[in-house]
Structures are given as structure tokens and as C-alpha cells.
Amino acid sequence: MRSTNNLSDQELIQLFKNGDTNALEDLINRHKQRIFTSIFILIKDKSLAEDIFQDVFIKIIDTLRCGSYTDEGKFLPWALRIAHNMCVDHFRKVKRGPAVLNNSDEYDIFETLDLSEEGAEEQIVNAERNETLRKMLDSLPQDQREVIVLRHFANLSFKEIAEKTNCSINTALGRMRYGLINIRKLMVECEVAL
Helix, strand or coil: CCCCCCCCCCHHHHHHHHHCCHHHHHHHHHHHHHHHHHHHHHHCHHHHHHHHHHHHHHHHHHHHHHHHCCCCHHHHHHHHHHHHHHHHHHHHHHHCCCCCCCCCCCCCCHHHHCCCCCCCHHHHHHHHHHHHHHHHHHCCCCCHHHHHHHHHHHHHCCCHHHHHCCCCCCHHHHHHHHHHHHHHHHHHHCCCCC
């Protein structure tokens, strides 16, 4: 059994183009968590995010098979762009704009965090803190909220955020800066310590 852990994305893509379907599986497994998380953060519905995730990889496979992919060493940003565009297409179909966070009880962004076992009191305090933070994030302009969530919860670099949100790196940095300034102001006004 061969090891593909040391192969680059480009080498896996070339192997797939040469007929090695296992190379595609390895490529998908390498990036699936990050791509799925970026979809889930925008969609906020696990089953719908799974459907879009599958559609993303169908599009990736079709693009690779027909030879339209240009190998520039940027597979992950390219795949994330496809995922982002498919999320935007979904929201266009349902005729509403994508919100990074929502107020429904169906999904809470903080459920994706890996929290260790806590006592009942700590769980209550954390739940209240998370709810307060979510309300503060909800009060931000959508572009600032999106950059903060993509940076802190999807762990994207500012370059990836800029590509994903179709803006310059400086614009993404500025949105992050102003978003954090606005959250700090809200924390002072509400006398909240996180």
C-alpha cells in the first residue's frame, strides 16, 4: 500500500488525471474538514451543508476530468472558492442573502468548538458568554462579521479570506480591525468580560 501523505496536492491531482482514483480520495480526505467547515459556517444547516459539500466535489471532479483545472499550486483556495460560490448560489436561489450567524435555535456557531467536560455552572457561564458574543457578532455589519467568523472559526488566512470574499487583503484586514473595535465598544457598553 502506497503512502500519499508526502505527496503534494498537485501530485495527487496528476495521479488522478492519470487514472488513479485513490489519489482523488486522498485529496478529498486531506481537505474535507476545512471545506465542509467553510460551507457549514455560511449555510448553518448540516444536511444542506453536506449536500453542497458533495456538489462541490462533483464540480471539482468534473473540472479535473475535463482538464479545465490549471495547476498553480492553489488547490485549496480554488476549492474553497467553489464552495463559497455554491453557497452564494444557494442563497440566491432562496432569494435571501447569506448571514454568517443566525438567531435560530437550530444551529449555534459555538457548537462546533471542542469544549472539554465542564461542570454545570461552567456550562451555564459558557453558554451565557457564547450567547453574548453571538449577539455582539450579530450586531456587526455583515462584511465585518463574515471576516471575523472566517478567521477565528474557519481558521482561514487573510489571503484566503480575501479570495473567498472577493476583496483585497487590506480590505479583509480592515474589516477585521473595525469588527474587533466594534466588539470591544459593545463589551465596554454592556460591561461584558469574555
